[in-house]
Structures are given as structure tokens and as C-alpha cells.
Amino acid sequence: MNETVKEVKFTTRDLSFIGVIIALMYIVQTITILGVSALTPLDPLKAIASAFFVSIVIAIGLAKVKKIGTFTIIGLINGIICAFILPAFLPLLPATLLGGIAADGFSKVSFGEYGSRNSLIGGCGMAKLVETLVILTFPFLLGFSTEILPPLLILVSAIIVAILGGAGGLVGYKIASELKKAGAME
Amino acid sequence: MILGLTLICALINHIFLLISLGVGILSLMIFSKILKRVSTFLGLFILFAVTAIAITAFITADWRYALDYFSPFLARFFIIISAGLLFAFTTPPHNFAQSLQQMKFPTAVTFTMGISLRYIPTLAGEAESIFQSLKLRGIKFSKWEVIKNPSYFYRGIIIPLIIRTIKISDEIAIAAESRGFKCDQKRNSLHKISIGKNDVLFLSTLSLIFIIIIFLDKNLLFLSLS
Numbered sequence: 539m540n541e542t543v544k545e546v547k548f549t550t551r552d553l554s555f556i557g558v559i560i561a562l563m564y565i566v567q568t569i570t571i572l573g574v575s576a577l578t579p580l581d582p583l584k585a586i587a588s589a590f591f592v593s594i595v596i597a598i599g600l601a602k603v604k605k606i607g608t609f610t611i612i613g614l615i616n617g618i619i620c621a622f623i624l625p626a627f628l629p630l631l632p633a634t635l636l637g638g639i640a641a642d643g644f645s646k647v648s649f650g651e652y653g654s655r656n657s658l659i660g661g662c663g664m665a666k667l668v669e670t671l672v673i674l675t676f677p678f679l680l681g682f683s684t685e686i687l688p689p690l691l692i693l694v695s696a697i698i699v700a701i702l703g704g705a706g707g708l709v710g711y712k713i714a715s716e717l718k719k720a721g722a723m724e
Numbered sequence: 725m726i727l728g729l730t731l732i733c734a735l736i737n738h739i740f741l742l743i744s745l746g747v748g749i750l751s752l753m754i755f756s757k758i759l760k761r762v763s764t765f766l767g768l769f770i771l772f773a774v775t776a777i778a779i780t781a782f783i784t785a786d787w788r789y790a791l792d793y794f795s796p797f798l799a800r801f802f803i804i805i806s807a808g809l810l811f812a813f814t815t816p817p818h819n820f821a822q823s824l825q826q827m828k829f830p831t832a833v834t835f836t837m838g839i840s841l842r843y844i845p846t847l848a849g850e851a852e853s854i855f856q857s858l859k860l861r862g863i864k865f866s867k868w869e870v871i872k873n874p875s876y877f878y879r880g881i882i883i884p885l886i887i888r889t890i891k892i893s894d895e896i897a898i899a900a901e902s903r904g905f906k907c908d909q910k911r912n913s914l915h916k917i918s919i920g921k922n923d924v925l926f927l928s929t930l931s932l933i934f935i936i937i938i939f940l941d942k943n944l945l946f947l948s949l950s
Contacts, residue, residue: 548832548907554896557839558889561847564840598886615837621726622820623812623841628730628804713886722887 548611552603559599560615566591567616586695589670589702590709593662597710600652600661602723606642608652609665613638629676637669658707666703670696725930729807732934733800736941742799745937749806758813765809773798817841823917831907839896847889854884 548556570588600608617634641661649657674692717723729745736742753759773794781790821838825831858880869876905911 549897550901550905550907551894551897553832553836553907554839554900555890555893557836558843558847558893558896560836560840561843562885562889564844565848565851602890611832611836614833615840618837619840622808623817628726628808713882717883717886717890723890 546605546607548603548605548607552605552608553611555602556599556608556611557615559595560612560619563592563595563599563612563616564619566595586699586702589666589699590706593666593703593706594710594713596665597658597662597707598714598717600658601711601714604651604653606646606651609641609645609661610635610638613641613665629673632676633669633672636672637665637667640668641665655708655711658711659704660707662707662710663700663704667696667700670699726804726807726811728930728934730804732937733803735938737796738941739795739799741937741941742796742803746799746802746806748933749803749810753806753810756810756814758810761813762806762809765805769802769805773802819917822913825911825913826917831909831911834911835900835905835907843892846892847885850888850892851881851885854881854888 567588570591596609596612599612613634613636617631620634621628621631641664644664645652645657645661648660652658652661671692674695714723729749732745733742736745750759753762776798777790777794780793781787784790818838818841821834821841824837825834863876863880
């Protein structure tokens with residue numbers, strides 16, 4: 539039982555890249571959610587619309603940093619910004635944070651770290667699945683809404699969002715690979 | 725305040741008290757002189773509320789049912805959003821990040837959050853510049869064009885924006901390290917944020933109001949008429 543536990547340490551470069559990626563993600567998220575909000579007030583459709591594009595940006599961030607814990611930091615900061623600044627809706631904080639933790643846990647157990655194609659697809663998919671499940675049930679659990687969406691609709695929405703998240707992860711991986719080949723990314 | 729209001733909203737059931745709380749927050753917005761700036765966001769909320777009620781009323785052919793069904797939900801939603809907007813428009817982002825730092829949040833979180841908040845407008849500007857430079861080269865991006873030729877959008881906007889993002893992040897890292905920043909060390913600041921008399925007064929008043937509202941919600945029967 540003499541296992542050595544490798545400690546994950548984030549460098550300044552990692553953190554600054556994560557910070558800028560979150561800013562980019564926030565812009566992408568705002569544009570897609572505002573676009574969908576103009577057409578429909580339904581929450582599941584907003585989550586579905588933003589999942590693909592947001593996951594592309596997250597996957598690029600994960601492909602560069604590679605360390606487990608990155609998704610939790612992204613989830614926490616994005617959650618704080620969404621909960622306390624704009625759109626200022628508190629239930630978004632537990633949703634993004636739990637999504638990040640779930641993705642990190644899944645990738646740690648299945649792949650060890652981010653960087654491979656499957657780890658990005660799996661991580662983004664898992665994060666979006668948990669995020670959607672929490673965001674569609676948390677307002678009801680807290681008592682903001684009197685009626686919860688039908689469980690089947692919640693499950694179908696979560697699966698669609700997870701698939702789109704995974705697809706976004708794949709596209710993000712391809713972009714990151716191209717940038718690495720071009721020498722623009724390490 | 726946001727956490728308190730969120731919990732209060734979950735605890736209160738009477739629509740009269742929820743509306744009173746909403747009016748209270750609106751008064752705070754007027755007092756803080758931010759009502760004009762938040763009016764766009766409140767306008768979007770009103771649009772959302774009217775749309776939701778109208779759709780339900782149209783489907784059920786019963787206006788009263790639609791109003792009864794949506795009123796508590798929309799009142800709670802309004803309170804939470806207004807509290808968030810009040811916080812967002814009266815607290816500078818760097819003060820918020822510094823407060824988290826003083827509350828012993830890890831440096832990794834506060835540093836990253838500071839960068840995110842600082843660079844949202846910068847990156848939006850970068851995207852706009854890239855977009856304009858493409859226009860100057862004669863490439864037009866209509867919605868239809870993006871769907872027809874997604875590679876234009878990918879090569880023209882996404883790749884340059886990500887390369888710019890990487891460069892910006894490297895510059896930030898170099899600037900931070902050259903000023904002695906280290907992720908695993910405690911940061912200090914020239915100006916400390918502390919809790920003043922006004923904060924204590926505001927917090928006490930808010931707590932008192934919360935207690936009165938919960939008391940009214942649980943004990944006064946006449947409110948059930950609402």
C-alpha cells in the first residue's frame with residue numbers, strides 16, 4: 539500500500555488561461571441563451587442551445603490545461619458569475635459547480651487526466667448531464683416553482699444536452715489538435 | 725443578501741408578502757440610483773413573464789388560472805433577479821474578487837475570477853475587431869451564410885479568437901509572475917475591504933425585515949385572504 543498520490547498544482551499560466559477561457563465561455567453562453575430566450579421562455583431549450591457551443595470552449599481549455607480540477611474551477615467561477623453578477627440567478631451556482639465536480643470525478647476515474655479525445659467528450663457530456671438535471675430540479679426543490687417538469691422530459695432534456703455537450707467536446711478536441719499542430723497551443 | 729432573499733423566497737407562501745418584498749428591493753434600486761441601468765434586464769423579465777402568462781392563458785383559455793399559476797413563481801423569480809442585479813450594479817467586480825480573497829477563498833479561485841471579470845469586455849471587443857476585419861476583406865456573415873458555410877465562421881472567427889485568447893492569457897501570466905504572483909502563496913492588498921457601520925446597519929435592518937416577514941407569513945391569518 540505504498541501508493542504515491544500525485545498532487546495537482548495549477549501554474550499561473552494555467553489559471554490565467556482558465557480565466558480567459560471562462561470569459562470567452564461567458565460571452566458564448568450569453569449570446570446563445572439570449573438568442574434562444576428571444577424565441578422561447580422554456581429552460582430546457584436554453585440549456586440545449588448553449589450546451590454545444592459552450593462545451594467547445596470548455597474542451598479547448600481542458601485540452602490545454604489537462605489537469606483534473608480544471609472543470610471544478612470553471613464550474614465554480616462560472617457559477618459565481620452567473621449567480622451573483624449576471625443573470626443573477628442563484629440556482630445556477632450549484633448546477634455548474636456540481637457539473638464541474640462530476641466531470642472531474644468521471645475523468646479522474648476513467649482517464650486519469652484530460653487531454654485525450656474520450657476524456658474531453660466524456661467530461662463535457664457528464665458536466666452537462668449533471669448541470670441540466672440540477673438546474674431543472676433545483677428551483678422546484680427550493681420552492682421557486684410549484685410544479686416540477688415531468689421526469690421523462692427532464693431526463694430526455696438532460697440526455698440531449700449531454701450528447702450535445704459531448705459533441706461540443708469532440709469539436710473542441712479537434713480545434714485544440716489543429717492548434718497544437720500549428721504550434722499555437724502547447 | 726442574495727442568499728438570504730433566496731431562502732426567504734422559498735419559505736414564504738403568501739403572494740402579498742412576496743410582492744411587498746419585491747417592492748422593497750425595487751425601492752432599494754431607486755435609492756441606489758441604478759434603476760435606469762437595470763431597466764433593460766427588468767424589461768426582459770417582464771417580457772418573459774407576460775409571454776409565459778399569455779401562452780398558458782391561451783392554452784387553458786383561463787386568464788385567472790394562468791395568473792394564479794404563475795404569480796408566486798414570477799414573484800420569487802423577480803425578487804431573486806432583482807437582488808442579484810442590485811448586488812451586481814452596486815459592487816465593482818474587483819471589490820467582489822478581493823472580498824472573496826479576504827474570506828480565505830483559494831487564490832486559484834480569486835485570481836481566475838478576477839481575470840474572467842476583467843476580460844469579458846476585452847474578449848467581446850476582440851471578437852468585434854475580428855468580425856470587422858473580415859468585413860473589410862469582403863466576407864459577409866449573415867445567419868444563412870454561417871449555416872451554409874460553417875467553415876468560414878470557423879476559420880474566420882473561432883480560430884483567430886482562440887489564438888488571441890491564448891496570447892492574452894500568456895501575457896497575463898507573464899505580467900503576474902513578473903510582479904511576484906505565486907498561486908500557492910497568500911496575496912496581500914494595499915486597500916483592505918472591511919465591514920463598516922453602514923454595512924452593519926443595513927444587515928441588521930434586513931435581518932429584522934426578514935424576521936418580521938417570516939412571522940407574518942406563519943402567524944397572520946388575514947394574509948390568507950390574498
